[in-house]
Amino acid sequence: MxxxxxxxxxxxxxAGGGVPGPVATPAAGAPDGRRQMEQRVxxxxxxxxxxxxxxxxxxxxxxxxxxxxLLLLPEIAVIVDGxxxxxxxxxxxxxxxAEPLPQHKAWPVLQEVxxxxxxxxxxxxxxxxxxxxxxxxxxxxxxxLTTLSLPAGLQVKAGKIxxxxxxxxxxHRHQWTFVDQPVSMQRLVGxxxxxxxxxxxxxxxxxxxxxxxxxxxxxxxxxxxGELLATGVARLIQYLELSDEATLGVGLSWAAxxxxxxxxxxxxxxxxxxxxxxxxxxRSWVVLQGELYGRQLDGETxxxxxxxxxAQAAWRIDRNWEVGVRYDAAPAPVAYAGGTQQDVGALATxxxxxxxxxxxxxxxxxxxxxxxxxxxxxxxxxxxxxHGAHPF
Amino acid sequence: MHTSIRIVALAxxxxxxxxxxxTVNVVTTTEGLAAVVREIGGDRVKVTALSRGIxxxxxxxxxxxxxxxxRNADLLVDVGLELEVGWLPPxxxxxxxxxxxxxxxxxLTAASAITPLDVPTGPVDRSQGDIHPSGxxxxxxxxxxxxxxxxxxxxxxxxxxxxxAPYYRERLASFQARVAAAEKGWREKLAPFQGRSVVTQHRTxxxxxxxxxxxxxxxxxxxxxxxxxPSHVASLAGIVKAAGVxxxxxxxxxxxxxxxxxxxxxxxxxxVIPGDVGGTRDASDWFAYVDVLVRSLxxxxx
Numbered sequence: 199m200x201x202x203x204x205x206x207x208x209x210x211x212x213a214g215g216g217v218p219g220p221v222a223t224p225a226a227g228a229p230d231g232r233r234q235m236e237q238r239v240x241x242x243x244x245x246x247x248x249x250x251x252x253x254x255x256x257x258x259x260x261x262x263x264x265x266x267x268l269l270l271l272p273e274i275a276v277i278v279d280g281x282x283x284x285x286x287x288x289x290x291x292x293x294x295x296a297e298p299l300p301q302h303k304a305w306p307v308l309q310e311v312x313x314x315x316x317x318x319x320x321x322x323x324x325x326x327x328x329x330x331x332x333x334x335x336x337x338x339x340x341x342x343l344t345t346l347s348l349p350a351g352l353q354v355k356a357g358k359i360x361x362x363x364x365x366x367x368x369x370h371r372h373q374w375t376f377v378d379q380p381v382s383m384q385r386l387v388g389x390x391x392x393x394x395x396x397x398x399x400x401x402x403x404x405x406x407x408x409x410x411x412x413x414x415x416x417x418x419x420x421x422x423x424g425e426l427l428a429t430g431v432a433r434l435i436q437y438l439e440l441s442d443e444a445t446l447g448v449g450l451s452w453a454a455x456x457x458x459x460x461x462x463x464x465x466x467x468x469x470x471x472x473x474x475x476x477x478x479x480x481r482s483w484v485v486l487q488g489e490l491y492g493r494q495l496d497g498e499t500x501x502x503x504x505x506x507x508x509a510q511a512a513w514r515i516d517r518n519w520e521v522g523v524r525y526d527a528a529p530a531p532v533a534y535a536g537g538t539q540q541d542v543g544a545l546a547t548x549x550x551x552x553x554x555x556x557x558x559x560x561x562x563x564x565x566x567x568x569x570x571x572x573x574x575x576x577x578x579x580x581x582x583x584x585h586g587a588h589p590f
Numbered sequence: 591m592h593t594s595i596r597i598v599a600l601a602x603x604x605x606x607x608x609x610x611x612x613t614v615n616v617v618t619t620t621e622g623l624a625a626v627v628r629e630i631g632g633d634r635v636k637v638t639a640l641s642r643g644i645x646x647x648x649x650x651x652x653x654x655x656x657x658x659x660x661r662n663a664d665l666l667v668d669v670g671l672e673l674e675v676g677w678l679p680p681x682x683x684x685x686x687x688x689x690x691x692x693x694x695x696x697x698l699t700a701a702s703a704i705t706p707l708d709v710p711t712g713p714v715d716r717s718q719g720d721i722h723p724s725g726x727x728x729x730x731x732x733x734x735x736x737x738x739x740x741x742x743x744x745x746x747x748x749x750x751x752x753x754x755a756p757y758y759r760e761r762l763a764s765f766q767a768r769v770a771a772a773e774k775g776w777r778e779k780l781a782p783f784q785g786r787s788v789v790t791q792h793r794t795x796x797x798x799x800x801x802x803x804x805x806x807x808x809x810x811x812x813x814x815x816x817x818x819x820p821s822h823v824a825s826l827a828g829i830v831k832a833a834g835v836x837x838x839x840x841x842x843x844x845x846x847x848x849x850x851x852x853x854x855x856x857x858x859x860x861x862v863i864p865g866d867v868g869g870t871r872d873a874s875d876w877f878a879y880v881d882v883l884v885r886s887l888x889x890x891x892x
Contacts, residue, residue: 347688
C-alpha cells in the first residue's frame, strides 16, 4: 500500500505539476537524483510526459454518496423556488425588473426549478452544470469546467459562466439571502446578473490572506436588453480575517463592453464590501454587505454615468431563523427618465431544516415625483438530492 | 568578490539540499484529527486545523481564507462520511492544490481507515433527517478506531516523507502503547456500569458508547439535524424514566434548552461535553478529550 502511494507520488513528481514545495524534496530522497530520473523519463516518454495531476490513484471517496459514485453519476440536486407575490405598482412602475408582478393581485408563481449536476470530469478538471426551468422556458444558467491543479495559483473556468463581476450578481437564486436581487443590480449590471459564454482566469496571489484576481472575456448581456456584447471583465477580491470571529471581504470589479450600437453599455464599475461576524461555537451570525455600481453608456461622458447600489444587513438568529433589511437605490423605470428609485425591504426567513426555506419580504418602493408603492413576496424553496456547500 | 559570490552560492546550495529542515505541512478539517496528526507527526509536521473544537463540524463556514491554508498543504486529512460536505469541497477546489482532491495522494480521508457504524441498511431519504448515508462520521472518540486512523496516517506520512518513516513508526508505536495504557484505566472506570444507558443530543457518541459497553436510550434530536419538538422531549422523558436513565450528554456547541427541559420533566442530569479536542478548556489533546468523555459517561450513568 505504501509502495503504491510512493509510486503514485513519484509519478506525480516526475510531471512536476502543482506539487507543493516542502515535502517534494524529502519525498524522493536526493533532489538531484530525482531530477535526473525525471529527465530520463521525459526523454523516454517524450510527449507523454505532460503534467499529470495527482488524484489519478482514485480509490473512491469515502464520504460521498456511495451509490451515485458507484454508478459514476454526478451529484444531482434539484432546487425549486415558488412565490406568492403582491404589488400596488403598475407594470410601468416596475419595469425593467426580472420578475414583474400583476398589480393588485395575489399572484402565485413558480419562479424557478434549478437542476445542478456536478462531478469531476477527469483527473484534471471538474464540471458543473446548472439548468433552470422558469417562466421563459429552459435555460443554461451556468455550464463550465474548472481546472484543479494549474501551476502558479492559476485557475480557469470556461463555458457559460457568471462574469466575475460584483458579489450578488454571481450568485444563484438559492444562494440569495433576500427573495430578489437588488433593483440596482438588475438595472445597472444585468437583469439576471451578468453572464455568458467565455472564460475566466483567476490567480490566487501568494499572500497570507485570500486575494484573487480574475480576468475574463465573455459575451454578456448587460442591463435589461438581453443583447449580447463582447465583454472584458476584471475583478480583485480579497478576504481578510479581522479576528477569529470576523471576516471582511472587499472587491473591486470592472467590465468593459464593445457596444455595437450607440446607447449600449460601455463601462461598468463595481465595488463591494462584505463583513461576516460569527461566534464559531454558534449557529448565529451577522452579515453586513453593500455594493456600488457605476454604468457608462456608449456616447456618455463619465459625468453622465448612472450610479446605484444597495446596503443590507442580515442576522441569522439561530439554526431556524434569519431576519434582514435592505436599502436599494437604482435608476427609476423608463417613464421617470433620469430619476432614482429607492427600495426599502425587510426579510424574515424560517428554515425548518437544511433543505427547506420559507421567506417573507415586504418592501416599500419610492419612485420619483412622489409616487410610491408596496410589494410583498412570500416564497418557499426546497432542495432534493445532493447537499450543496453553504454559501459564505 | 568571487569569495562572497561563492559563499552565497554555497549557502543557497546548502539551503536547497537541507531536507532535514523541511516539515510536512498538514491541514486537517477538525481539531480532533489535528491532535492525532500531532501524536504521529511530532516535530516533523506542522499542523493546521480548519475548524475549532468549539464548532459544530457540520456547520463550518466555507470562508475563502481557509482555501489559502489548503493551497500549500502537503497533506489534507478530513473525516469523510459527508461530515464536511457543506464547506470543504469548494475550499479544496479554490485551493488550486490538485494533490488534495478526493482520492489524491495528499488527501487522507480518515473514514477510509475505519469500519463505520450507523450505516443505513434500508432505503434512505431526507425524511430521516440530515442523515449521513455512508455511516456515522463521529468516530474519533473510539480508541480502537483512532488507532486505525493513526496507522493510516503513519503510512501516508511515511509515503510523503520517506526519510521520516522510522520516526513515524516509532511515534505510532508509542501512541499505541499510550492508548492501550489509557484504555485500561478508562475501562476500569466504566466496568461497573456495563449495559447502562444515556441520552445524547445528536448521534455523536455511537462509537464511544459501543466501545464503552453502554447504550443510547434515545436522542434529543428526533432525527439527525432536526431540532427537538416538545412532543419528542415529552416522550423521551417517559423513555428515560422507564429505562432508569440518569444523564443526558450535550455537546457544548448545541443549544442546551431541550436538555434542560428533559431534566425538568424527568430529573436526568445534564452534562455538557466537548464536541472535539479543544471543545472545552480541559480537552486539550486527544487523551484529555477522551478522559473528559469517560468522566462524563461515568457521571451520566451513576
